[in-house]
Amino acid sequence: MGAATTIVQQAYEAFGRGDVPAMLNLVADEVDWEFVGSANLPYAGRRRNKKEVADFFAAIPRTDDIHAFEPREFIEADEHVTVLGWENSTALDTGKKFESEWVHVFTVKNGKVTRWRGFFNTAARYGM
Structure with a gap:
């Protein structure tokens, strides 16, 4: 396991604790962050800085109640x-x-997430 994986694992640990500030500490000031999905999803779309990434994390619990989230x-x-x-x-x-x-x-x-892309089966969310 290399340094990049260690940073990513720390990000998931922070997300699991609900510790968004710790997560944001691992994100570069200028970032290319995008969840690829329907414009109907408040957390979909591209973000370019920490404030916008914080908005991404704020939109998730307003949109979906996550019962289990497992990086495997x-x-x-x-x-x-x-x-x-x-x-x-x-x-x-x-x-x-x-x-x-x-x-x-x-x-x-340099120890910071500079780019992130997220994908999941959004059709499953909408019952398609």
Whole structure:
């Protein structure tokens, strides 16, 4: 396990504790952060700085109630870390429970996350 994976694991540990400030300490001041999904999802879209990333994290609990969130596999290639995981959540707008595997792709430079992409099966969230 390399330095990039260590930073990413620290980010998941902070997220698991609900410690957004600790998470943001691992994010570069200028970042390319995007959850790829429907514009209907408040946490979808691109963010460019820590304040916008904080807004991303604030939108999640207003949108989905996460019951289980499990990063399961970390794949490191130099400064890039791909994480495969799974979640069980409830969509707050519909009350529908859903499960989805997800993929997060990080780039870590100088001990900070400089790029992040998130993907999950948004069709499962909407019951499609």
